[in-house]
Amino acid sequence: MKKSLAIILVMSWLITGIMLPTNARAASSDAEPSFTIYGVVQDQAVMVKLRNFPPNLTYEVLLGPVETSGVDGVKVAKRNSGKGGTYLDLYIIPVALQRYYQIAIRIQRAADSSYIGHNVFLNHTGGTQPTSTPCDKYKGYPTFTILNVLQDQTVTVRAYNLPPENTFEVYMGLMGTRGVNGIRVATIQSSCGDFPEYTFAIPAALHGLERIAVRMQSITKPAYVAFNWFHNNTSVVMIDHPPPRSISVEQQLPICPAYYGYPSFSILRVVRDQEVTIQAFNVPSYDQFKVLMGPMWTRGIGGIRVGDFKSDCGGMMELTFPVPAALYGSYRISMRFESTTGSRYYAYNWFYNNSTP
8 A cells, every 4th residue: 555655656756846835944055955845645655855965975874853954864775866957856754753753864975974964753644734643543562672682780661652751650570460560660751753762770679580570561541551671781782774775766665664572463353263463663674474373382383383474674563373273172372473484483372252342
């Protein structure tokens, strides 16, 4: 759907030649390369008009949070200006920046990363002022991933999709408890449309443990909860996959952000002896997974294969799988998905085999 919509919009923009509203333009003289925002499809693509580009110039396009001016942003394209001059180009908005209210775009020379220009656009179709901010349209559930650990000292996490203007208490506890009734280590305040990093001190009572559970729980209503765990070993567990190769506008393939942490999933719905629907979080991009079910306490290891899925750009995914006949009548069932490509990513959980909304 995204591919088709982006292609239709490109054709529409090119055929009509309508200049959609812009909120900023790159600051430079007419004699120097510059660009303006030509149009935006919210959370999908931004089109720019490049002016006065010299011939055969290889340049890179980066997107990032508005306060960064695009410096060290997600690289979404690498282009050659060909004959140069004035022309249109289209860039896909990466998953990591979707839901941002404003996004910075930077263009720099590929040879030495020297500055050509930067701009800011409203992440709203047409580029006009939205009638409401993303804070008014919260969907889904919060989650967080582990970035790095200093044994018995600190753990650093990155939070995703926190509901705005909420206060969260952070707990740590024994592995397997999901942090329930754990030791409170911090209180944080969530904001709008951000992916913040937090560092929490590991309490002395948990020093020496091999694995530790972490939990974020809101104290405001409605209540939101996110939980994870980490190995209590000094290590940098942040995994930075390079972005896929630069693509042409015609290909319309998504450009995925760098990947951090580990995948996980929660149970959304169950139809007894028929199917289970899960919400997967932080799924790595461009990977393939098999889904297994087995008796409780097996973590799904060696279980019955009930399905497969591809992650594309990964992130958050809602998936439904059948309960195998061999497990009909089971009180609780273990479930697991694991990579079939050799990336070694996996996640496991369990569910009550009872129909739930």
